[in-house]
Structures are given as structure tokens and as C-alpha cells.
Amino acid sequence: MPGVNATLVLVLSLIGVFVFGLSGGMAGVRAQLDLFGAMLLAVVVGIAGGTIRDVLIGIPPATFRDWRYLAVAGGAGLIAPFAHPAIARLQRWIDVLDAAGLGLFCVVGADTALAHHLGFADCVILGMITAIGGGILRDVLVREVPAILRGGFYAIPALCGALIVVTAYRAGSHSIAFPIVGAVVCFLMRIAGMRYGLGLPSAAEVADRGLRR
Amino acid sequence: MPGVNATLVLVLSLIGVFVFGLSGGMAGVRAQLDLFGAMLLAVVVGIAGGTIRDVLIGIPPATFRDWRYLAVAGGAGLIAPFAHPAIARLQRWIDVLDAAGLGLFCVVGADTALAHHLGFADCVILGMITAIGGGILRDVLVREVPAILRGGFYAIPALCGALIVVTAYRAGSHSIAFPIVGAVVCFLMRIAGMRYGLGLPSAAEVADRGLRR
Amino acid sequence: MPGVNATLVLVLSLIGVFVFGLSGGMAGVRAQLDLFGAMLLAVVVGIAGGTIRDVLIGIPPATFRDWRYLAVAGGAGLIAPFAHPAIARLQRWIDVLDAAGLGLFCVVGADTALAHHLGFADCVILGMITAIGGGILRDVLVREVPAILRGGFYAIPALCGALIVVTAYRAGSHSIAFPIVGAVVCFLMRIAGMRYGLGLPSAAEVADRGLRR
Numbered sequence: 001m002p003g004v005n006a007t008l009v010l011v012l013s014l015i016g017v018f019v020f021g022l023s024g025g026m027a028g029v030r031a032q033l034d035l036f037g038a039m040l041l042a043v044v045v046g047i048a049g050g051t052i053r054d055v056l057i058g059i060p061p062a063t064f065r066d067w068r069y070l071a072v073a074g075g076a077g078l079i080a081p082f083a084h085p086a087i088a089r090l091q092r093w094i095d096v097l098d099a100a101g102l103g104l105f106c107v108v109g110a111d112t113a114l115a116h117h118l119g120f121a122d123c124v125i126l127g128m129i130t131a132i133g134g135g136i137l138r139d140v141l142v143r144e145v146p147a148i149l150r151g152g153f154y155a156i157p158a159l160c161g162a163l164i165v166v167t168a169y170r171a172g173s174h175s176i177a178f179p180i181v182g183a184v185v186c187f188l189m190r191i192a193g194m195r196y197g198l199g200l201p202s203a204a205e206v207a208d209r210g211l212r213r
Numbered sequence: 214m215p216g217v218n219a220t221l222v223l224v225l226s227l228i229g230v231f232v233f234g235l236s237g238g239m240a241g242v243r244a245q246l247d248l249f250g251a252m253l254l255a256v257v258v259g260i261a262g263g264t265i266r267d268v269l270i271g272i273p274p275a276t277f278r279d280w281r282y283l284a285v286a287g288g289a290g291l292i293a294p295f296a297h298p299a300i301a302r303l304q305r306w307i308d309v310l311d312a313a314g315l316g317l318f319c320v321v322g323a324d325t326a327l328a329h330h331l332g333f334a335d336c337v338i339l340g341m342i343t344a345i346g347g348g349i350l351r352d353v354l355v356r357e358v359p360a361i362l363r364g365g366f367y368a369i370p371a372l373c374g375a376l377i378v379v380t381a382y383r384a385g386s387h388s389i390a391f392p393i394v395g396a397v398v399c400f401l402m403r404i405a406g407m408r409y410g411l412g413l414p415s416a417a418e419v420a421d422r423g424l425r426r
Numbered sequence: 427m428p429g430v431n432a433t434l435v436l437v438l439s440l441i442g443v444f445v446f447g448l449s450g451g452m453a454g455v456r457a458q459l460d461l462f463g464a465m466l467l468a469v470v471v472g473i474a475g476g477t478i479r480d481v482l483i484g485i486p487p488a489t490f491r492d493w494r495y496l497a498v499a500g501g502a503g504l505i506a507p508f509a510h511p512a513i514a515r516l517q518r519w520i521d522v523l524d525a526a527g528l529g530l531f532c533v534v535g536a537d538t539a540l541a542h543h544l545g546f547a548d549c550v551i552l553g554m555i556t557a558i559g560g561g562i563l564r565d566v567l568v569r570e571v572p573a574i575l576r577g578g579f580y581a582i583p584a585l586c587g588a589l590i591v592v593t594a595y596r597a598g599s600h601s602i603a604f605p606i607v608g609a610v611v612c613f614l615m616r617i618a619g620m621r622y623g624l625g626l627p628s629a630a631e632v633a634d635r636g637l638r639r
Contacts, residue, residue, distance in 0.1 A: 028575070029629040036582055037575030038629040043551075051482070056264070058273025060484025067547035084633035121280040125256075136354075141562075143571050145356050149241070149250030156249055203242040203251040207297035269477070271486025334493040338469075349567075358569050362454070362463030369462055416455045416464040420510035 013108065014072050016101030017046040019094060020134050021073035022087060025080025031142035035081060041141060042077020043070055049133035053109050053126045057116050095194060102158055103187035105131040107179045110162040114169050127162025128155060131186075151202065153193030161186030226321065227285050229314030230259040232307060233347050234286035235300060238293020244355035248294060254354060255290020256283055262346035266322050266339050270329050308407060315371055316400035319344040320392045323375040327382050340375025341368060344399075364415065366406030374399030439534065440498050442527030443472040445520060446560050447499035448513060451506025457568035461507060467567060468503020469496055475559035479535050479552050483542050521620060528584055529613035532557040533605045536588040540595050553588025554581060557612075577628065579619030587612030 024045030028038025047070070050063030063069050080087060087094065109130025113123035132148050132155050139146040148154045161182040168178035192198065237258030241251025260283065263276030276282050293300060300307065322343025326336040345361050345368050352359040361367045374395040381391035405411065450471030454464025473496065476489030489495050506513060513520065535556025539549040558574050558581050565572040574580045587608040594604035618624065 025629070029633045031571050031576075032628055032630050033571070033575045034577040034626040034628050035632065036626050037572075037577070040575060040581065055268055055481060056274055056277055061482055064482055065545060065548055067545055070547050070551065081629035081632040082636060084636050119278060119280055121283050122278055125283065140353060140566060141572060141575070143356060143569060145244050145246070146250075146354060149246045149253060149354070150244075151247040151250070155253065200247040200249050202245055202247050203238070203294035204245050206248065206294040207242045210295060210297050268481055269487055269490055332491060332493055334496050335491055338496065353566060356569060358457050358459070359463075359567060362459045362466060362567070363457075364460040364463070368466065413460040413462050415458055415460050416451070416507035417458050419461065419507040420455045423508060423510050 009104075009108070010068075012100075012104050014068060015097065016104050017069050017072050018076045019097040019101050020049075021046040021076025022080050022094060023098065023135070024073070024138050025077035026084070026087065027138050027142050028077065029081050029084060033142075035078065038081055039074050039077035041138060042080065043073045044141065045134040045138040046070075046073025046076065047134070048137045049105055049109065049130040050112075052133040052137075053112060053130045056126060056129070057113060057118065059116065096191065099157075099187050099190040099194075102131045102154070102190055103161055103183035103185075106158040106161040106186050107165050107183045110165040110182070111179060114166060120166060120170060123166045124159065124162045127165065128158045131158035131161075151199045153190065153198045153200075156200075157186040157189035157193065160189060222317075222321070223281075225313075225317050227281060228310065229317050230282050231285050231289045232310040232314050233262075234259040234289025235293050235307060236311065236348070237286070237351050238290040239297070239300065240351050240355050241290065242294050242297060246355075248291065251294055252287050252290035254351060255293065256286045257354065258347040258351040259283075259286025259289065260347070261350045262318060262322065262343040263325075265346040265350075266325060266343045269339060269342070270326060270331065272329065309404065312370075312400050312403035312407075315344045315367070315403055316374055316396035316398075319371040319374040319399050320378050320396045323378040323395070324392060327379060333379060333383060336379045337372065337375045340378065341371045344371035344374075364412045366403065366411045366413075369413075370399040370402035370406065373402060435530075435534070436494075438526075438530050440494060441523065442530050443495050444498050444502045445523040445527050446475075447472040447502025448506050448520060449524065449561070450499070450564050451503040452510070452513065453564050453568050454503065455507050455510060459568075461504065464507055465500050465503035467564065468506065469499045470567065471560040471564040472496075472499025472502065473560070474563045475531060475535070475556040478559040479538060479556045482552060482555070483539060483544065485542065522617065525583075525613050525616040525620075528557045528580070528616055529587055529609035529611075532584040532587040532612050533591050533609045536591040536608070537605060540592060546592060546596060549592040550585065550588045553591065554584045557584035557587075577625045579616065579624045579626075582626075583612040583615035583619065586615060 021042035024042035025038045027045075028041045033041060047063045051061040054061040054063070106127040110123050110127030112130070113126040118126065135148050135154070136146040139148075164182035164185060165179050168175075234255035237255035238251045240258075241254045246254060260274075260276040264274040267274040267276070319340040323336050323340030325343070326339040331339065348361050348367070349359040352361075377395035377398060378392050381388075447468035450468035451464045453471075454467045459467060473487075473489040477487040480487040480489070532553040536549050536553030538556070539552040544552065561574050561580070562572040565574075590608035590611060591605050594601075
């Protein structure tokens with residue numbers, strides 16, 4: 001992202017990776033993994049989004065090559081079981097940080113795809129994948145149907161955030177304003193979604209309604 | 214595929230992606246995903262085979278970069294819940310289209326691998342993966358043991374179709390006849406498999422028989 | 427690995443792939459796959475570790491391109507159901523071979539990563555992934571929470587083996603002694619782990635203890 005303070009993006013990204021890692025570690029507790037398994041799961045959740053993005057772009061996965069991401073995600077996975085009661089108590093604040101990570105990652109992901117000259121739809125989708133890929137892989141590994149696909153207004157905010165970045169960039173604006181707007185919009189949509197229980201109807205519900213007609 | 218009308222291949226591929234997307238959307242209905250989750254699952258099913266193939270070849274995934282594939286697969290995933298009763302009624306015809314997609318994709322996949330000078334076994338397997346990868350990932354995401362691995366004569370027709378294409382190419386024929394034969398053989402094997410309930414014995418059955426001896 | 431007999435490494439690797447393939451075939455029996463599904467699962471278990479490693483490094487997956495790996499893994503998957511009682515009887519010896527494969531693969535994986543100039547942490551993790559990736563994917567495909575993440579002292583020996591190789595290499599030693607030491611240490615740790623039931627506490631246990639305090 002030209003014009004953005006690289007250190008700031010790194011710090012924010014590491015916070016996002018930490019929170020995603022916590023969610024991986026907590027899933028490891030629920031799935032009866034051992035301590036090392038919980039740590040590995042946390043690393044997967046922390047870096048999978050960026051890694052899948054880079055593999056789909058066709059470049060060596062950068063997230064994976066930065067030991068700070070690995071360390072922060074693994075650390076979160078180790079902390080999660082030990083600080084389990086504290087984390088449960090702070091769940092509300094962790095959800096807020098998670099929403100911030102979502103906003104940041106969809107923007108960083110879209111930006112990375114734009115820098116590699118991918119198509120409009122690809123850049124938007126890669127932004128979303130960067131933000132939600134880790135959470136989907138987390139649920140698959142602990143044998144749950146991915147929560148992100150079941151509801152909860154998580155993927156759509158990420159899609160919208162990426163859409164704002166890509167649209168502005170394609171319209172010719174390289175200003176830093178739009179990535180910030182994209183991240184904030186995604187963050188606020190996610191927060192509003194949690195606060196007011198927003199979400200799309202389930203596909204099964206829609207199908208049933210069709211059957212009853 | 215030299216000598217093949219590119220538009221024809223594209224149209225056929227998009228039909229295949231559409232039908233694969235429908236199967237993803239229907240799986241989303243069964244797994245209680247929300248509408249957006251069903252759409253995402255449809256996209257995964259529609260493009261995963263080609264994407265895994267390209268990642269294994271070591272080239273940027275082409276399927277992913279073509280927005281038409283994304284749009285058609287996502288559209289199928291959105292239609293699936295709304296047209297659920299109609300789709301259930303038309304299941305027989307959708308199975309036929311699915312078999313056609315299987316035939317087409319195993320041939321296109323093998324051809325792509327041949328164009329990148331991979332070994333004989335790799336090209337055959339990549340043809341099969343192109344055809345069955347999406348269906349396997351679909352089942353993993355909705356937490357089912359992949360139906361394709363459990364039976365039903367699905368992977369073997371894809372393997373045979375790819376085998377025909379690769380054998381002919383390696384024998385020196387670059388005629389378009391063999392890809393067509395490969396696709397048709399795969400299609401007919403699949404149709405015959407459904408019609409007559411063909412399939413291999415289950416591994417557990419074979420193991421039990423060994424135990425009783 | 428400079429200075430190592432390439433044929434020896436190949437033979438050992440193929441033995442490792444065969445044993446991993448057997449574990450895939452046996453999982454296929456348990457999961458009620460058909461014979462071809464069990465074979466496919468065996469191939470996945472046999473080559474997935476090396477394939478994921480290469481994709482994460484950003485090079486075309488070499489394991490996948492060597493038909494001998496595919497043939498040996500697939501053969502193991504076909505043998506597994508037919509030789510099920512014999513395999514069950516020989517389980518103790520198969521566990522020993524599996525430990526040997528673990529030791530070999532973590533060293534080969536770390537070595538491949540070192541040859542591509544990745545960072546310290548990456549090389550260690552890629553060594554571990556080469557050794558445990560196939561087993562994790564196996565469990566995901568048959569819808570089990572990966573056993574490797576749940577306990578059993580499997581990932582940590584692989585991590586230690588890779589750590590030895592990478593540390594020695596980075597300290598300037600290109601001697602073949604350290605890869606051998608790494609593989610042997612990993613092998614012995616795994617054997618000792620099975621013999622004495624070593625393992626880390628489960629994350630859930632740790633979390634519960636925190637709650638009771």
C-alpha cells in the first residue's frame with residue numbers, strides 16, 4: 001500500500017494474526033487437541049488466509065516467510081489454553097479485535113492482489129479469502145462445518161471492504177483514504193452484525209419455503 | 214487443445230462449472246449454510262479442480278483468474294436454494310450434465326498437464342483431479358467423507374478419460390479425435406455406472422473377507 | 427543433501443511413502459471407502475507432506491512429479507485392504523517403519539527448504555510439515571480430528587529432527603552427520619514416545635485446570 005506507514009501495517013497485522021491465533025487456540029481447546037496441536041492450529045488460522053491468497057496469485061507465500069507472524073500466531077495458540085478463563089471473560093473485546101483483523105486483512109489482501117495485476121473479481125475475492133481463509137481451515141481441521149459459511153455476517157463485510165479498495169483503485173485513486181475506508185466499513189459492518197444479529201437467511205430455509213409454495 | 218474451437222470448449226466448460234456449482238449449492242442447503250456460504254461453496258466446487266491442478270503443475274491458477282467461471286459458479290450457488298424443488302425434480306438431467314462436465318474436465322485437465330510437459334502418470338492423475346477435486350473439497354467442507362472416495366463409479370471414468378487423452382498424445386497423435394473420445398468414454402462410463410449401479414467393492418468388505426478366511 | 431548417496435535416500439523415501447500409504451489405505455478401510463478411494467487416499471497420504479512443502483516454498487511439487495512415489499503409495503493403498511489381517515498383526519513393525527519415515531521426511535523436508543534459502547523458522551516448520559502433512563490430510567479426508575494434533579508425540583519429534591538439521595546447517599556445517607543425527611533423534615523420540623506413552627497434556631485439560639484455580 002503506497003503511502004502507508006509500513007510499521008503501522010505490520011503492527012496492525014500482527015495484532016490481527018494474534019487474535020486469529022487465539023481463535024485457533026480456543027478451537028484447539030474445544031477439540032481436545034494437545035498443547036502443541038493447539039499451537040499448530042493457531043499458526044494455521046493466523047497465516048492460512050494470506051498463504052492461500054499468495055498460492056492463488058501464484059507467488060511464494062509471504063506470510064509464511066515472516067517468522068514474526070509464525071511466532072505471534074504460535075504464541076497466541078500457547079496462551080489460549082492457559083488463559084482460557086480470562087479469554088472467555090474478555091470475549092467481547094476479542095470479538096472487537098477480530099473484527100479489526102477482518103477489516104485489515106481484507107484490505108491488505110485486496111491490495112496484494114491489485115499489486116499483482118489480477119482482475120477485478122479476483123482482487124475482491126482474494127481480499128475476502130485473506131480475511132476468512134484461516135477461520136474456514138480452522139473449522140475444517142477440528143471437524144466443524146465452517147461457521148463463516150453458516151451465517152453470522154462475517155464473509156460479507158470482508159467482501160465489502162475489499163470491494164471498496166478495488167473499486168477505488170480501478171477508478172484511478174491510489175489515495176490511502178480508500179483502504180482505510182474499506183477496513184473501517186468492514187469493521188463496522190461486522191460489529192453491527194454482531195450487535196444486531198444480522199445475517200442472511202439459511203439456504204435450507206429458502207429451499208423449504210420454495211417447497212411449501 | 215490445438216484444433217479445437219476455443220469458444221466451444223469455453224461454453225462447455227462453463228456448463229460444467231454451472232452444474233458443479235449447483236451440486237455445491239445443494240450441498241450448502243443440506244449443510245445449513247447461509248445463502249452467501251452456499252454461493253461460496255458453489256464457487257469452490259466449480260473451480261477447485263482446475264485450481265488444484267494448476268497449483269500442482271506450478272502455474273498461477275487460470276480458472277481462478279477468469280471471472281466468468283467465478284460468476285457462473287456463484288450464480289449456480291445462488292440459484293440452488295431458490296430452485297431447490299425444480300432441481301430435485303430435474304436431478305436425472307443434472308446427473309447427465311454432471312457426467313458431461315466430468316468427461317470434459319478430465320480431458321481439459323490432462324491436456325493442460327500435457328501442455329506443461331509433465332510425466333505420463335502425472336498428466337493422467339491431473340486430468341482426474343481436475344474432474345473430481347471440486348467434489349472432494351465440497352464434501353470435506355460440509356463435513357462428509359467424500360462421496361467420490363466411497364463409491365459410485367465417479368473417479369474411475371475420469372481416470373479412463375484422461376488415460377485415453379494422454380496415451381494418444383504420447384503415442385504421437387495430436388488429433389482432436391482422442392480428446393473427444395476420452396470425454397465421451399468418461400461420460401458413457403459414468404452414465405452406465407449410474408444406470409447399472411456399477412462400483413468397486415468397499416475396502417472394508419475386502420478386508421473383512423480376508424479376516425474370515 | 428550433498429554427500430549423501432542419492433539412491434539410498436530414494437530407497438528410504440520410497441519405504442517411507444509405502445508405510446504412509448499403508449496408513450492411508452487402512453484409514454480408507456475404516457472410513458468405508460471403495461478400493462479406488464482407498465488407493466487415492468494412500469497416494470494423498472504418501473505425497474501430501476512433500477507437496478504442501480513445495481507449494482509453500484513456491485516451487486513445482488517434486489514429489490508429485492515422480493511416478494515412483496505415486497506408484498508406491500497407490501500400491502500400498504491397494505495392498506492395505508487385501509492384507510488387512512496381516513497388517514494388523516504386523517502393526518508394531520509398521521509403527522517402527524512409520525517412525526523411520528517420520529525421521530527421514532523431516533530431514534529431507536528441512537533440507538529442501540534450506541536449499542531454497544528460506545528463513546530459519548520456515549525451514550524447521552517445513553521439515554515438520556513434510557513429515558506430518560500427509561497424516562493430517564488423511565484424517566481430514568476421512569472426517570476425523572487429526573490424530574497428530576490430538577496427542578501421541580508425533581509432531582514434536584519431527585520438529586526436533588528438523589531443528590537439528592537447520593541449526594547445524596546455519597552454524598556452517600554441511601556435513602552429512604547432522605541430517606543423520608536429526609533423523610535418528612526424531613526416530614528414537616517417536617519410538618520412545620510410543621513405548622512410554624509420552625505426550626503433552628491436552629489443551630482442554632490445561633484450560634480446565636485454569637478454571638478450577
